[in-house]
Amino acid sequence: MMWSVLGVLCATSLTAASTHSLHRPQERSVTTQGSLDTSGRLTKSSGLDETKWLQSRAQAEKLCAKLNATEKASIVTGSMTGLCIEYIAPVESIGFGGLCLQDGPAAIRLADLASVFPAGVTVAATWDKDMMYERGSALAQEFKGKGAHVALGPVAGPLGRTPWGGRNWEGFSPDPFLTGVAMDQTIRAIQSEGVQANAKHIIGNEQETQRKPTVVDGKRVEAYSANIDDRTLHELYLWPFADAVHAGVASVTCAYNRVNSTSACENEYILTDILKGELGFEGYVVSDFFASFSGIEAANAGLDMNQPGPISATDLTESLWGSNLVSAIANGSLSEARLDDMVRRILTPYLYLGQDKDYPSIDPSSQSLFLENFGLLQPGMPTPVGRDVRGNHSRLIRSIGAAGTVLLKNTNNTLPLKNPNNIGVFGNDAPDVSTGLIFPDNGFEIGTVVIGGGSGSGHNSFIVPPLDAIKDRARRTGSTVQYITNNTALAAGITGIYPWPDICLVFLKGWATEGMDLVSLEADYNSTLVVENVASICPKKTVVITHSAGPNTMPWASNPNVVAILAAHYPGEESGNSIVDVLYGDVNPSGRLPYTIANNETDYGVSILNVTGSLAEDSSAWNVNFTEGQFIDYRHFDANEIAPLYEFGFGLSYTTFELASNMSVSKVASSSISPYPAHVNSSLALGGNPNLWKTLVTCSSSVKNTGSVRGAAVVQLYVSLPQDNVPVGTPIRVLRGFEKVPLQPGETKRVSFSLTRRDLSYWDIVAQDWKIPSGEIGVSLGFSSRDLPYKSSVKIL
Numbered sequence: 001m002m003w004s005v006l007g008v009l010c011a012t013s014l015t016a017a018s019t020h021s022l023h024r025p026q027e028r029s030v031t032t033q034g035s036l037d038t039s040g041r042l043t044k045s046s047g048l049d050e051t052k053w054l055q056s057r058a059q060a061e062k063l064c065a066k067l068n069a070t071e072k073a074s075i076v077t078g079s080m081t082g083l084c085i086e087y088i089a090p091v092e093s094i095g096f097g098g099l100c101l102q103d104g105p106a107a108i109r110l111a112d113l114a115s116v117f118p119a120g121v122t123v124a125a126t127w128d129k130d131m132m133y134e135r136g137s138a139l140a141q142e143f144k145g146k147g148a149h150v151a152l153g154p155v156a157g158p159l160g161r162t163p164w165g166g167r168n169w170e171g172f173s174p175d176p177f178l179t180g181v182a183m184d185q186t187i188r189a190i191q192s193e194g195v196q197a198n199a200k201h202i203i204g205n206e207q208e209t210q211r212k213p214t215v216v217d218g219k220r221v222e223a224y225s226a227n228i229d230d231r232t233l234h235e236l237y238l239w240p241f242a243d244a245v246h247a248g249v250a251s252v253t254c255a256y257n258r259v260n261s262t263s264a265c266e267n268e269y270i271l272t273d274i275l276k277g278e279l280g281f282e283g284y285v286v287s288d289f290f291a292s293f294s295g296i297e298a299a300n301a302g303l304d305m306n307q308p309g310p311i312s313a314t315d316l317t318e319s320l321w322g323s324n325l326v327s328a329i330a331n332g333s334l335s336e337a338r339l340d341d342m343v344r345r346i347l348t349p350y351l352y353l354g355q356d357k358d359y360p361s362i363d364p365s366s367q368s369l370f371l372e373n374f375g376l377l378q379p380g381m382p383t384p385v386g387r388d389v390r391g392n393h394s395r396l397i398r399s400i401g402a403a404g405t406v407l408l409k410n411t412n413n414t415l416p417l418k419n420p421n422n423i424g425v426f427g428n429d430a431p432d433v434s435t436g437l438i439f440p441d442n443g444f445e446i447g448t449v450v451i452g453g454g455s456g457s458g459h460n461s462f463i464v465p466p467l468d469a470i471k472d473r474a475r476r477t478g479s480t481v482q483y484i485t486n487n488t489a490l491a492a493g494i495t496g497i498y499p500w501p502d503i504c505l506v507f508l509k510g511w512a513t514e515g516m517d518l519v520s521l522e523a524d525y526n527s528t529l530v531v532e533n534v535a536s537i538c539p540k541k542t543v544v545i546t547h548s549a550g551p552n553t554m555p556w557a558s559n560p561n562v563v564a565i566l567a568a569h570y571p572g573e574e575s576g577n578s579i580v581d582v583l584y585g586d587v588n589p590s591g592r593l594p595y596t597i598a599n600n601e602t603d604y605g606v607s608i609l610n611v612t613g614s615l616a617e618d619s620s621a622w623n624v625n626f627t628e629g630q631f632i633d634y635r636h637f638d639a640n641e642i643a644p645l646y647e648f649g650f651g652l653s654y655t656t657f658e659l660a661s662n663m664s665v666s667k668v669a670s671s672s673i674s675p676y677p678a679h680v681n682s683s684l685a686l687g688g689n690p691n692l693w694k695t696l697v698t699c700s701s702s703v704k705n706t707g708s709v710r711g712a713a714v715v716q717l718y719v720s721l722p723q724d725n726v727p728v729g730t731p732i733r734v735l736r737g738f739e740k741v742p743l744q745p746g747e748t749k750r751v752s753f754s755l756t757r758r759d760l761s762y763w764d765i766v767a768q769d770w771k772i773p774s775g776e777i778g779v780s781l782g783f784s785s786r787d788l789p790y791k792s793s794v795k796i797l
Contacts, residue, residue, distance in 0.1 A: 044185075047246075053348070053684065054684070056349075059347075060347035060348045060350075060351055061340075064343045064347065067094065069326045070326055072339050072340070072343050073321065073323065073339070074091060075091060075096065076088075076304060076321060076343060077309050077321040078307040080309050080310055082367045082370040083367055084100040084101055084362065085102055085103050085109070085110055085289070085455075086102075086152075086286075086289070086308050087101065096347065096356070097355070099149045099346075100147055100148045100150070100366075101150040101152060101198075101307065102143060102152060103152050103455040104455050104456045104457070104458075105119075105120055105153025105456050106139075106153070106572070107451070107458025108142050108148060108151070109373075110365075110366050110369040111459060112369065112461060113461055114459065115138070115142060115389075115390045115394070115458075115573060116397075116451050116461075116572050117135055117138070117393075118401050118404055118569070118570060118572040119549075119570035119572075120154065120155055120169065120171050121169045121171070121173070122401065122569040122570055122571055123135055123172065123400060124172035124179070124594035125406055125591040125593065125594050126404045126590070126740070127178075127594075127714045128740045129740070131396075131399070134396055137189040137193055138393045139189075140190040140197075141389065141391065141393075143195050144193055144194060144359075145387060145389030146363040146366065146389055147360045147362035147363050149195065149196055149350070149359065150196040150250070151190055151196065151198060152198045152455070153197070154172075154199065154200075155167075156171060156183050156200075156202075157171070157200065157201045157205045157206070157237065157241075158170075158171055158207075159171060159176065159240070159632075160174030161206040161207075161606055161628075162207065162604065162608060163521055163595065164607060165207055165517060165518075166513055167208060167452075167456065167514050168549060169452050169512055169550060170452070170456035173595060174595055174633040175595075175633065175648065175734075175735050176237070177759075178594055178738070179239075179243075180239055180244075181243070183240045183249075184246065188248070191248065191249075191250065196250035196251060196349050196353060196355075197250055198253055199244035199245075199251070200252065200253035201253050201254065201256075201264075201288055202270065202271075202275065203226070203228075203237050203270055204228055204237065204257055205255035207609065207624065209516070209517050210609075210611070210616075211256045216616070216617045219617060220619075221616070221618070222258060223257045223263070225624065227260055230765045231727070231762070232629045232630055232729075236629075238274065238279075241279070242279055242687050242758075246688075246693065248686060250284075250349035250352075251283045251285070251305075252281065252283065252285050252286070253285075253286050254270075263293055263294070264291070265287045265288070265293070266298040267302075268300070270302075271302030272301065276302060278688055279686075279687060282345070283348070284346045285303050286303075286306075288307075290308065290312060295321060295324050295325075296325075299338065299339075299342070304345050305346060306319070363387050364385075365386030366386070368381065368382065368384065369459065394573070397574045398574035398578050400571070401571030401578025401579070402578040402587040403591060404571060405568045405569070405578065405579065405582050405591045406567040406589065406591035407564070407582075407591070407651060408557075408565040408566065408567060408650070408652065409562070409563070409565040410652050411540075411560075412563060414563040415654070416584050416585025417584050419479065420501075420502035420503045421478075421479055421480065422480045422482070422501045422502045423474060423480065423481045424534075424538065425466070425470055425481060425482070425484075425505050425507070426483065426505065426530065426534045427508055428446050428487045429466070429507035429545075430448065430465065430485050430505075431447060431448065431483075433465070437459070437461070439451065439452075439457055440453070443511035443513070443524075446485065448465045448575055449511060449548075450547070450570060450573055450575045452549055453511070453514060453515075454514025455514055457513075462573060463576075466505075466507055466576040467481075467483060467576070469579070470583075473580050473584065482497050484497070487525040487527075488525075488526070490529075490533055490534065491526040493533060494536070501538060503541050504534050504535075504537070504538035504541060504543065506530065506531055506534050506543065506545065507547070508525075508527045508531070508545070508552075509546070509547045510522075510524055510546065510548030512549035517608045517610075520601075521551060521598075522552060522555070531544055531562065535559050535561035535562055541561075542559075542563060543563065543564040543583075544556070546565075546567050546568060547568050547571070548569065548570075550595055552567075553597075553599075553600065566589070567591075567597075588654045588709060588710065588712070589651065589652065590712035590713075592714045593647070593648055595633055595648060596644045596647055596785075597645045597646040598644055599643065599644065603637070603644070604633075604636070605631070605636050609624045629729045630729060634648035634649075635731040638785070639732060647787075648784065648785040649784035649785045653707075654709055655706075655707025655708065655709045655711040656706045657705055657706060657743070657783065658704050659703050659783075660703070660748070662702060663699070663700070663792055664701070665697065665792045665794050666697065666699075667697055667796065668695050672797075673696065675773075675774070676767060676769050676770070676772075677691035679691075692757050696755060696756065696757050696760060697754075697755040697794050698752060699753040700751065700753070701790065702748050703743070704747070705745055705748075707745060711742075713783070715738065715739050715751050716784065716785070717735070717738065718779075718780045718782075718785065719733065719734055719780075720734075720777065720779075721760075721773050721778075722776055722777060722778075724775065725774050733778070733780060735785070736755060737754075739752075739753070758770060760777055772797060775795065776793040776795050777793060777795070777796060778792075779791070780792075
């Protein structure tokens with residue numbers, strides 16, 4: 001940014017303590033403005049109130065009719081004031097108070113005294129719908145407490161086409177069904193608190209490399225083009241966005257990249273035909289930060305809000321929209337009806353959620369943190385203390401961090417720990433961070449990683465590192481803790497440890513951030529050599545814990561001295577407490593992998609496109625062809641009969657579970673069902689044809705805790721369409737249901753699943769509709785994508 005930006009932002013004026021324990025976890029709870037049921041859990045929102053939405057839409061149309069073209073243009077064009085990461089100025093004539101849009105999916109980023117929650121991938125690893133909802137609710141409470149109207153999250157794009165994607169951790173899982181459920185639960189929760197949710201980034205935003213246009217020697221090189229065929233678009237990448245729209249999401253962010261050669265933010269097919277047409281999206285499409293590269297073309301294509309408003313960060317005086325929209329109406333290149341539609345789409349959720357009535361003012365710390373974010377906060381500038389919005393959310397964060405930890409290996413029941421006398425702690429992920437609580441985008445060597453970098457990160461108010469939590473626990477049990485947290489020293493050999501520990505805990509980390517993709521799937525900082533050296537002094541008593549963005553290759557996993565492995569992901573600010581709860585058995589690990597861990601990096605099949613040399617200056621070279629179709633992650637491993645190290649959905653427990661053999665599968669409707677859904681006229685058809693969301697098949701079984709301690713089973717249902725009656729490119733099996741079932745020792749519970757028409761269909765590219773194939777549709781039930789002991793089938797047609 002130019003220094004002129006500093007003057008503009010600083011000239012803008014604003015109009016307007018928690019304690020944390022290292023001790024045993026308390027019952028999960030959140031402060032809520034909603035209601036609690038008789039068990040003390042949050043009462044979930046049922047989604048959009050159709051009558052109320054239509055009333056809000058009518059009110060928005062009346063307000064829009066009172067505006068002149070200039071005022072309308074101001075509502076759709078960002079104003080880069082530094083109050084929020086993105087901002088829409090008020091229009092007093094109609095009582096519109098403006099909109100504050102803030103990052104991001106795991107924290108309100110431009111805020112102090114706010115929580116940093118577990119990342120999306122961690123939440124997905126819980127496979128817990130209640131936790132997904134509770135996290136969304138708690139996040140929204142903090143956004144609202146800071147005066148933010150729009151939370152820029154959750155994330156369904158990137159979905160996770162390739163494990164090297166730098167932002168995969170912001171989303172949930174490369175499986176569209178699991179991601180779709182997480183989107184649905186998160187959005188309903190956020191909006192139940194009166195905050196607008198934002199589904200991002202549509203679509204094909206599957207790598208960071210060349211995600212934006214660049215200029216090389218004065219020549220513009222376009223962003224990469226995600227070239228996606230129709231079936232893959234619908235059945236994989238669009239699937240969770242349909243869930244988001246069905247949940248009533250207020251807004252959708254369009255991506256930086258191109259889609260089939262056209263910029264995502266000016267792609268009429270994606271934004272208007274698919275999102276607003278086929279999926280029935282009623283809210284507004286907002287550009288990612290400086291992601292709109294054209295003016296009137298983008299507006300006509302379906303973009304409704306241009307953020308942050310100016311053309312670029314170096315020129316805040318010019319905008320592609322603003323007054324240009326007024327001129328476009330005058331010369332006929334933009335219809336006033338289209339501008340009215342943009343305004344209506346923005347005002348409707350604002351009114352629907354009651355944001356026009358007594359909404360909190362923007363927190364005073366936001367502006368200085370905006371400046372800090374762009375490196376413009378100078379010594380001596382005021383840094384006002386913001387409002388503390390954390391409440392008791394640390395308890396929820398701690399619980400999710402533990403529940404999102406996946407136990408991958410546990411030889412001889414090494415875990416839970418039985419109060420060892422001498423504990424060794426190793427690795428640069430164990431201690432407190434040494435470079436400040438705001439994580440730099442290029443990572444950091446010493447300190448535990450609780451969240452990734454970029455706009456999906458958060459401003460940490462505090463962090464509980466694993467080493468501190470372990471030492472606290474050891475003090476209470478009379479144990480000794482020895483530690484080496486310098487990976488360079490550990491890679492050179494183990495010295496300074498005496499006597500040899502009873503158990504060795506090795507903490508590894510993998511850094512990921514917006515703006516760059518991973519170059520390796522091994523954990524960082526000589527991780528393999530660190531594990532091998534520690535394991536050599538801790539025979540048959542080495543436990544490895546990883547904090548990373550997703551799948552890591554683990555060349556040391558078969559080392560007989562490595563007796564336990566825990567994938568703890570990005571757990572948020574209570575990191576140390578979460579992992580200690582699991583290590584000592586205060587929490588029985590119930591996390592399951594939301595992705596596949598391969599034996600070798602090459603097993604994944606899909607990599608990042610990175611064009612180098614003179615070809616990198618040619619826009620046509622940046623074509624990312626999604627030729628693998630739907631075959632990513634476990635679908636790819638299944639189709640190619642590749643053995644994973646740990647499969648999708650896998651995870652161990654401190655107890656054991658057993659499914660009953662009484663699995664039942666039955667059709668709900670006794671009458672005949674047509675291959676294609678009947679189309680109905682509806683004033684609101686959120687998520688597409690309402691018939692797609694109707695239950696056609698139910699499945700049920702029982703699950704029992706056959707062990708000696710309480711725990712939670714994750715029962716998973718997979719559907720296999722008849723391969724003889726579906727087009728080439730159909731996966732062998734796909735996840736279509738899951739339930740997390742808490743069980744006491746010896747307890748049995750019934751578990752049921754509902755399969756909708758969409759769940760049992762494929763996208764017919766000729767008919768341009770969802771089609772149920774003829775023949776027997778397979779239904780499998782089990783505990784992972786490769787542990788499916790019970791199989792049945794149902795014939796719909």
